[in-house]
Amino acid sequence: MWRWIAWGLGGLSALALLALGGAYASRDNLIRYTLNPQDSFALLPAPFAPEYTRSDAWAVLPQGALKKADVFFINPTLYFSGEHWNAPIDAAVVDERIKTIVAPLYAAPFATSANLFIPRYRQAAPYTFMSAGEDGRKARELAYRDVGAAFDNFLSTRNDGRPFIIAGYGQGALYGLRLLAEMPKGAKKRLVAAYLIEAALPVDTIGAMAPGVPLCAAPDLTGCIVAWHSSKQGGRGDMATQNALVWRPGGGFDVTRGRALACVNPLTWTISGRAGGPDMNRGAAELSLGSPAGVNIIYSATGADCWNGLLFTDIDSDPVFFWTGPRYQDLFPSKINPFFADIRANVQQRIESYLAQASLPVPPNSGDLDPGDK
Numbered sequence: 510m511w512r513w514i515a516w517g518l519g520g521l522s523a524l525a526l527l528a529l530g531g532a533y534a535s536r537d538n539l540i541r542y543t544l545n546p547q548d549s550f551a552l553l554p555a556p557f558a559p560e561y562t563r564s565d566a567w568a569v570l571p572q573g574a575l576k577k578a579d580v581f582f583i584n585p586t587l588y589f590s591g592e593h594w595n596a597p598i599d600a601a602v603v604d605e606r607i608k609t610i611v612a613p614l615y616a617a618p619f620a621t622s623a624n625l626f627i628p629r630y631r632q633a634a635p636y637t638f639m640s641a642g643e644d645g646r647k648a649r650e651l652a653y654r655d656v657g658a659a660f661d662n663f664l665s666t667r668n669d670g671r672p673f674i675i676a677g678y679g680q681g682a683l684y685g686l687r688l689l690a691e692m693p694k695g696a697k698k699r700l701v702a703a704y705l706i707e708a709a710l711p712v713d714t715i716g717a718m719a720p721g722v723p724l725c726a727a728p729d730l731t732g733c734i735v736a737w738h739s740s741k742q743g744g745r746g747d748m749a750t751q752n753a754l755v756w757r758p759g760g761g762f763d764v765t766r767g768r769a770l771a772c773v774n775p776l777t778w779t780i781s782g783r784a785g786g787p788d789m790n791r792g793a794a795e796l797s798l799g800s801p802a803g804v805n806i807i808y809s810a811t812g813a814d815c816w817n818g819l820l821f822t823d824i825d826s827d828p829v830f831f832w833t834g835p836r837y838q839d840l841f842p843s844k845i846n847p848f849f850a851d852i853r854a855n856v857q858q859r860i861e862s863y864l865a866q867a868s869l870p871v872p873p874n875s876g877d878l879d880p881g882d883k
Contacts, residue, residue: 540837544591544636550644556597556631559655561662566598568607569616569627570667578672578701578860580623581663581688583656584611585679585707585842588632594648595631598655603632610829613803614796614846618853619676619704622860626667628659633680638840641754646762649683649754656684657691664696672863674856675703679842682708682736687756689734690718697722697732701863704852705736707839709749709818711768717758724771728778728855729862735778735855736771737820738839739847748839750818770818775848777813778855784814792850793824804849811847822847 546553559566569582587606588596596603607627616625633652637645663673677685682705689703702725715724715734725733738749750770754762776785793810797803811823828841846852 541636541639544589544634544639546591546594546634546636546644550594550647553594555651556593556595557599558631559598559629559659561628561659562666566629566659567627568604568629569612569625571624571626575671576622576624577864578623578674579663579668580616580619580625580674580676580856581660582611582616582619582625582627583630583675583677583681583684584627584632585615585677585681586632586635586638586840587611587842588634589841590634591636594634594637594644595651596634598629598631604629606829609798609803610796610842614794614844614849615678615842616676617794617802617804618846618849619674619856621853622857623674624671626663628656628663630655630659635837635840638680638754639837641752641762641764646754649680649762652680653684653687656681657688660688660692664693668699670699672699672701672860672867674701674860676706677704677708678706679708679840682706682710683755686710686715686718689722690756690758700732702731702856702859703734704856705734707738707842708736709738709753709755709765710736710771711755711763711765712771713768714755714758714763715771718756724780725773725778726780729858731859731863731866734771735773735775737773737775737815738770738818739820739822739826740839741822741825748837772815772818772820774813774815774820775851775855780815782815784812786812787823790848790851791854793845793847794849796829796844804846806850810845813848 584607587603631652633648637648675685675688685703685705723733725735751766753765755765757763773780774785776789777783787809790809790811792806792808794804794806797805814821824845824847826838827844828838829844
């Protein structure tokens with residue numbers, strides 16, 4: 510009898526292992542199904558819109574004495590649900606992730622040298638980046654409307670004429686590019702740089718949407734764009750290079766297929782294709798709840814090489830959400846920021862370069878107003 514029971518338990522265990530193995534192998538399809546809101550964008554009511562004149566519409570505002578420059582930071586995808594097409598503005602879990610993940614790991618390199626502004630916005634839910642459907646496009650447009658409204662409030666009532674940085678990760682980088690396209694000319698003169706990180710942004714789209722704002726070709730240039738989308742040798746890069754949706758100049762969306770992607774190397778800060786070795790890496794940061802700063806620094810953690818539009822690194826992506834699947838893991842922020850200290854040093858360098866240029870005497874005949882400032 511006991512033998513039959515043992516055989517039965519063994520058979521059940523084998524079936525359970527097979528089921529788990531099948532689920533693991535098909536986890537891309539499972540996560541895509543799980544995060545699909547099912548109902549259309551029109552049938553699911555949009556969450557309440559934020560009012561950026563109120564301080565509670567901002568996840569982070571500067572505290573204490575102000576620095577000489579600001580950073581407008583647009584957070585990556587932190588909402589992991591298929592309940593809505595856009596995250597509710599009062600989602601406590603998003604606020605907690607801004608506090609415990611974004612602020613110490615991604616925003617801190619900018620906040621060292623600049624006043625940090627992080628708006629709450631109705632970010633597009635993950636499924637919108639897994640499908641090219643119309644519902645997902647509408648969700649991105651709604652998210653951008655929030656970001657654009659927050660940026661307008663930032664410029665009109667909070668920035669006070671200081672030079673500023675736009676920083677965006679993941680879907681935040683996508684919205685950052687459109688901010689550059691729609692930014693008033695007068696404000697564009699105060700742009701230190703835009704850091705549009707971990708997003709697939711074609712070079713021709715950047716040129717068409719943000720003319721006069723080139724890619725940063727040197728570490729001290731200002732008024733330019735830093736952009737990259739990282740991968741690892743052997744990793745899946747087809748989402749970025751083939752199927753990612755980006756803004757179409759004039760409205761709508763295009764796919765990245767067949768188009769050269771922007772890549773500024775965060776170790777050399779050039780677009781020449783020159784590789785940087787691990788010895789150039791000033792320090793990666795890894796989330797650590799036990800550390801006072803919330804992160805641990807790992808020195809010489811990775812090299813960086815721009816190739817075929819992707820930034821190849823030596824670090825495996827380790828998404829903050831465990832069950833993402835190999836195809837979709839790049840849609841979510843990682844527990845490791847490979848270029849934490851490199852970004853921190855470069856932000857300081859560009860701000861100092863901007864301030865030094867601003868202190869130079871104004872050349873003759875350059876005091877006329879730009880038509881866009883009138």
